[in-house]
Amino acid sequence: MTRRTMTTRALAMAGALALGVGAGPAEAQTPGSVPTPESVLGHAVGADFRLATYETSIEYFEMLAAASDRLELREVGRSSFGRPVYLALISSAENLANLDRHREIAQRLAHPRGLTDEEARRLAVEGRALVWIDGGLHASEVAHAQHTIQLAYDLVTGDADPEMAAILDNVILLLWPSINPDGQTLIADWYHSNVGTPYEVAPAPFLYQKYIGHDNNRDGYMINQIESRYTTRVAREWEPHILYNHHQSSPFPTRIWIPPFAEPISPHVHPLMWRMVNLIGMAMSQALEERGQRGATHMGTGFDNWYPGFMDHAHNFHNVVSFLTETALYRYATPGFYTIGDFPPSERDLRPESLYSSPWEGGWWRLRDAVDYMLTASVSVLDVAAKYRTDLLYNRYQAGRDIIAEYEEGPPYAYFVPQAQRDPVAAVELLRRLAFNGIEIDQLERAVSHQGLDHPAGTWVIRMDQEFANFVRQLFVIQDYPDLREYPEGPPDQPYDVSGWTLPLQMGVRVIEAAAPLGPELRDALQPLSGEALAWDAEVEDASPFDSPIGVGLDSHPVAAAITPPEGRITGGGSALVVEPAQNNAFKALNRAWAAGARVSYLPGEPGAGGEPGSGGRYAISGLPGETGVVRDLGLQASRGGGGASLRQPRIGLYRPWNASLDEGWTRWVLERYGFDFTSLRNADVLAGDLAGRYDVILMADMSQGQILNGFAKGSVPPRYAGGIGPEGVRALDAFVRDGGTLVTLNRSALFAIEELHLPVRNVVAELSRQDYFQSGSILEMIVDPSHPVMSGMPERAAVVAGQSPVFTTEEGFEGRVMAKYEAEGSPLLSGYLLGAEHLAGYAAAVDVAHGAGRVVLLGMRPQWRGQPFGNFRILFNAALYGRELAAATPESAEFWTAPEDTEDETERETEREGEPGDGGP
Secondary structure (H helix, E strand, O other), X not given: OEEOOOOOHHHHHHHHXXXXXXXXXXXXXXXXXXXXXXXXXXXXXXXXXXXXXXXXXXXXXXXXXXXXXXXXXXXXXXXXXXXXXXXXXXXXXXXXXXXXXXXXXXXXXXXXXXXXXHHHHHHHHHOXXXXXEEOOOOOOOOHHHHHHXXXXXXXXXXXXXXXXXXXXXXXXXXXXXXXXXXXXXXXXXXXXXXXXXXXXXXXXXXXXXXXXXXXXXXXXXXXXXXXXXXXXXXXXXXXXXXXXXXXXXXXXXXXXXXXXXXXXXXXXXXXXXXXXXXXXXXXXXXXXXXXXXXXXXXXXXXXXXXXXXXXXXXXXXXXXEEEEEEEOOOEOOEOEEEOHHHOOHHHOXXXXXOOEOOOOOOEEEXXXXXXXXXXXXXXXXXXXXXXXXXXXXXXHHHHHHHHHHHHHHOOOOEEEEOOOOOOHHHHHHHHHHHHHOOOOOEEEOOOEEEOOEEEOOXXXXXXXXXXXXXXXXXXXXXOEOOOOEOOOOOOEOOOOOOOOOOHHHHHOOOOEEEOOOOOHHHHHOEEEOOOOOOOOOHHHHHHOOOOOOOOOOOOOOHHHHOOOOOOOEEEOOOXXXXXXXXXXXXXXXXXXXXXXXXXXXXXXXXXXXXXXOOOOOXXXXXXXXXXXXXXXXXXXXXXXXXXOXXXXXXXXXXXXXXXXXXXXXXXXXXXXXXXXXXXXXXXXXXXXXXXXXXXXXXXXXXXXXXXXXXXXXXOOEOHXXXXXXXXXXXXXXXXXXXXXXXXXXXOOHHHHHHHHOOOOEEEOOOOOOOOOOEOOOEEEEEEEOOOOHHHOOOOOEEEEEEOOOOOEEEOOOOOEEEEEEOOOOOOOEXXXXXXXXXXXXXXXXXXXXXXXXXXXXXXXXXXXXXXXXXXXXXXXHHHXXXXXXXXXXXXXXXXXXXXXXXXXXXXXXXXXXXXXXXXXXX
């Protein structure tokens, strides 16, 4: 990290004026005086109709740093759009002068091997509590990035207050003005452009992060995005004792949701973390009551802590007390007034409850109200940290010590990750993420045997007798989401996020668990992958975070960069370079080949017989300059061959609605990472017609039928952003396919294609109630026919991510081919939760439908879900290449799939549709 030099006040004023924010008169500054927020913002923090941009916020922090010896501002990276990212360190002048020592103590207690209890207690007394509080990452939840401005001022000037003085003496605050700088400015600019117009509170027609918007809080362990990386990097550099992540979405009419969390919670977190989270939550509620801030509520309102991918929760597995709160939101900085009539009927009696003891009674709710609730909550956290300083520090040591002992004494003792994989680079991608998250990884110097299995030299080994081992276990184990019900015999109480994510399954990586201790001979063969734990180069990460030839980066971390796949090689004879689509980097090679003017062809597989899967196709490249270097750089295991049907580079369009789609953003991110050339297709592009003259393949990410057809309602946003593709766009898509184009639909968008293009395919789970069928974010097993080009490179039995996913059967008039199906017997659930597995039995998971001269590909899954299922990316990549030429190369197939016998005819289904609807699909 580098210290940030101060820019001029003139720049601050110019920036404020450019954004339409009156700067106001400058306060007279005397030596040592501290500027108020108003002197830079031109208004009070949280004022109606005013939002500070990130640039204005940082200008204020720079002035505070220049005026006070209690605040130091450091640059820690660059955002996705290239903005500099800052961290403010706030404490007493004495503590800031000894920052290196206090960070050293935090690191030593976080990594307790070789430390005695007595030594740890001495360090706990000497050290200071390191507390992370951030300005949030969901930029449309605007209050948190405003409250950090006021919090910094209150702390820097608050030493006359005994509570504040104790905080400054005992705590070092790691205060992020915002951890999503791009989003803060994007949303502030959008809001200011609409204030005073009919569109003042209009939703933004863009994602408030370059690719993934709201999902920036779901990237905690994969660290695919730059923002996830610099926050993780800072967490591992400093090892704070508390991590507090602000949000703004409290369940109405409550005013703030605070821990304890609802059930279920993750099983692999040290209990001390949960106990301290609960203590802090109760302290917050007490502080709010003392200040007359009514409406605080706790657990039981849907905020569970099951999914480990939340930005805050990922650090609980590193023994950091980590949590979020959700403060009430109205609409940006526009005030709102509520009467009791706005409340749900069940809340109108204002009855005090055990965990909601002072119900909010309604009235005005302003941005400043939300800021004030957040300030109380933040100061409460700092107060707890000051009072429990030595407990926090010692418990950090104790948790790590206990976890090391747990895995020294019981399984799993380790995980072996062989270098020989269907896609060797996928294993590297998995291990690099673990290393970046602070996991120690070894490699075998020589072959060993363990529990009757031989492990060759080069095998990676994750020893579990390390302090952050629970992070590995939580990601590797099979999830068994508990069968919780909304009421006895009622529908399932759905998880706040997903129920299953097991990374080896998603990434297609073979991992072997060691159920017996590692003997001395095996331990002697282990070579730690070395690199100074804090020596990674932030500038390298920021400059080229995704330029790694291996996959999607992480080269800046010394241990991650040391994890490399077996050397790429070419075997056999022939004129062309043949690459297997089982390797994701094969598609990087294809796209490089097209860019270089080389020839690409497809070698089809052989269809199976008698319902069995066939063999997969392969791609061949001829005339690629420096092909040996490409193979080496990409870690490809390639061969020589020739022949096949020539493929020109397809013209790809990715539908991108103004009613922004997170899944579209993830799709865009994945395609860019692997070098695909594509165009973002807006509504106007669809409505312009002649799609077949401009595109060969159109991709539609997971989104609802209404989002595609209708978009934003007229009058809710400025006219240029209103509406979807509508009936005219449907006709244009229909003509595109009938003229020979390929429409690829992911997950729910398949239902749009079925309905609007009148395809002879039906979603068999559409009419089922949640009491009969429920599946929300799990990993299922499907049987694949790899002889179909879209499934080339897939194993015959594949783990896929499914959530609100359709399940298909064909109807009269169907022409095409089923590419994947569910087993006819038993449950396809691999990890997570599935109620009503019998409703999937024998049905199709992916279908290629002939429609005129073209194709519609229906994928009942999300092969690119949050950039995690590396084992499924090739489905998306093959589909993106499935234009007219590749479709023509598809061999005729023996019957891979036979529709299960239907238990009801179409007349019965029509009767059901006309009667009472069920309470929702899956």
